[in-house]
Amino acid sequence: MSSTLNRKIALITGTNSNLGLNIAYRLIESLPSDTRITIIVTSRTLPRARESIDLINDFAKKHPREGIVDFDYLLIDFTDMVSILNGSYELSQKYVKLDYFFANSAQGVAADINWLQATKELCLNPVKGVTDPGYKMQKVGVKSKDNMGFVFQCNVFGPYYFIQKIKPLLSKDHGRIIWVSSIMSEPRHLSFDDLQLVNTTVPYEGSKRSIDLLHMATYEKLQKDHGITQYLIQPGIFTSFSASGSLNFFTYYGMLFIFYLARYLGSPWINISGYTAANAPVYAAVLANPTFDKQSTKFGSACYTDGHEYIKNQEVDTAGATDVLKYLDQLKDEWDEKLKDQITNSRQK
């Protein structure tokens, strides 16, 4: 068991993403220098977990501090309930507390880009074209092997179920949960007849709207009953490793050009840099004080035209929050029942 004295333990899901890595870098910079920081990276694969550790370790070496930075990893696939349960079990066996949980991992089911529509939208209104694109086509009806809506399970239910299992660790020393949402989480993207997002053409945006509502429905009870502080953040727009991977030289630089143009035209959300995007999540984890920093708002990573960062809060429409929570809790009970014999302690008689 690990000592809890002057030590902060942070788990970042999807660590090997632009945002995940920069959350780790900024945590190292933001926590007091004499604090020992343990960063638990997660990935679906061991090579990517190792790669995250190497990158964060290189950063830590260039930013010397009194307290050490050490690492652990968990292999979790949030579209696989057995993997989620195993991950939570492994974590609970190894640690007595968790200080920060960043629900950062996410996946969409991109189909293609409608280039004609993209050209039209980006020429007519570059800011809207970047922050509320109508040209990104997504697959409809994709399900996980657990027979749930794929994006719903990956982005919403999987992390929610994991949190339910590790609540004792988070409540041990007033831990914090940071949910990563998006500026694209408009209420119109979620239908209450389709909470698993299988019939919608915008499952990714719908999953972010569900996250907003889930946060609004849970943060007060978490604070009151468990001493856990939960914040909702959105990182603005930045270069995503997964999205950039599918672009060629011309489309990548075309995207950057449009990003800078939208920022120049006055959008505060075009951070471009993953480091700037990680401002709000790390602020919410380390600096935000629930007495002054209202948990009922969404904390956004924003920047001025010259790229200087600041935090910008947004109100969240709460209509339907209790319905979303009720649905997720019912589903949680169902999966508790299905998985009840999954983990057995082989050392017990």
Ligand SMILES: NC(=O)c1ccc[n+]([C@@H]2O[C@H](COP(=O)([O-])OP(=O)(O)OC[C@H]3O[C@@H](n4cnc5c(N)ncnc54)[C@H](OP(=O)(O)O)[C@@H]3O)[C@@H](O)[C@H]2O)c1
């Ligand atoms: N990019 C933007 O402009 C933007 C805007 C608004 C919000 N966001 C949000 O910011 C966060 C980070 O975005 P990003 O663009 O940096 O991420 P990204 O490059 O798309 O990477 C996503 C991460 O999620 C993990 N992941 C994907 N599917 C998973 C699964 N089934 N189980 C467990 N982990 C899984 C991946 O880890 P492995 O491959 O290692 O398993 C990967 O590290 C996401 O929540 C995203 O929705 C991004």
